[in-house]
Amino acid sequence: MGVVGASFGAIAVSAGQPAWVPLTMSLAVFAGGAQFATLDIVLGGGGTVAAVIAGLVLNARLLVYGLTVADVLSVRWPARLLGSHVLVDQAVAFAGAERELERRRAAYLVCGVVLFVTWNAGTLLGVLAGRAVGDARALGLDAAEPMVLLALVLPALRDSGARRAALLGAAVALAAAPFLPSGLPVLLALVGLPAALRTRSGAAVPQAGERG
Numbered sequence: 001m002g003v004v005g006a007s008f009g010a011i012a013v014s015a016g017q018p019a020w021v022p023l024t025m026s027l028a029v030f031a032g033g034a035q036f037a038t039l040d041i042v043l044g045g046g047g048t049v050a051a052v053i054a055g056l057v058l059n060a061r062l063l064v065y066g067l068t069v070a071d072v073l074s075v076r077w078p079a080r081l082l083g084s085h086v087l088v089d090q091a092v093a094f095a096g097a098e099r100e101l102e103r104r105r106a107a108y109l110v111c112g113v114v115l116f117v118t119w120n121a122g123t124l125l126g127v128l129a130g131r132a133v134g135d136a137r138a139l140g141l142d143a144a145e146p147m148v149l150l151a152l153v154l155p156a157l158r159d160s161g162a163r164r165a166a167l168l169g170a171a172v173a174l175a176a177a178p179f180l181p182s183g184l185p186v187l188l189a190l191v192g193l194p195a196a197l198r199t200r201s202g203a204a205v206p207q208a209g210e211r212g
Contacts, residue, residue, distance in 0.1 A: 001032070001115050002122035004147070008035055009126025010133065015043050019127045026123040030085060030116055034058040037186070046184070054186055065092045072105045086112025168192035 005026065012022035017039075025035055034055035041051040065087055066073075072095055073083045086109070095108035156162040169192030176185040 002118045002125075004032055005119040005122025006126035006129065008032070008039070009123040009128075010130035011126075012039055013127050013130035014133060017043075019131075022123055022127060023120075026120045029055070030088070030119065031055070031059050031062075032119070041186075050184055050187060057187075057190070062087055065089075068092060069095050069104075069108060071101060072108045083109065083112070086116050088112060088115055090115060165192040165194075 008026070009022045013019055022035075022039075025038075029035055037058055038051045038055045041054055042048075066084065069087070069092055073080045075083070091108050091112035094111045095104045098104040098107050153166065157166060169189030172191055173185040173189040176188050180188070
């Protein structure tokens with residue numbers, strides 16, 4: 001997380017963004033995939049609306065995550081708001097591995113806070129390094145961006161419906177890329193979602209008397 005955060009900060013400042021942009025984004029948003037996607041669209045000349053929508057789409061999974069850790073955050077509102085800010089994949093995974101409420105809460109908070117500190121420290125180091133290097137992409141740090149997005153996607157591709165949706169969405173995005181501004185092809189890739197829904201709705205339902 002620290003290395004990926006450093007690459008985010010370095011790429012942002014080496015591309016001409018003020019230092020406060022990646023630093024504030026890491027503090028306020030704290031979502032690696034969404035930050036990279038938003039930055040990529042902005043640097044590619046895409047509009048603000050497309051960048052914001054892309055970030056929201058990538059973070060939509062956090063709505064489901066919030067339901068799975070609702071008991072962990074069943075505290076007073078100030079603490080709940082702070083706890084929800086460190087809602088990331090790893091924190092939810094560690095909390096889900098525990099059964100007792102106190103252990104779930106401890107695992108969630110420790111993991112979330114450690115990753116928050118690590119990510120922001122990495123972003124700060126990346127900002128400093130990006131100023132010194134000049135072109136972070138020349139060092140291959142931009143490879144961290146597709147790695148983050150790929151890491152988010154790979155676990156879901158175990159499901160056949162998700163694979164169909166991903167392939168259809170990728171095909172649409174690639175076909176639209178030469179003709180549309182940066183950011184819009186990614187949004188058009190959402191047309192692949194019905195493929196996953198049709199797969200699930202069309203799955204065979206066991207009849208009475210059949211074994212599961």
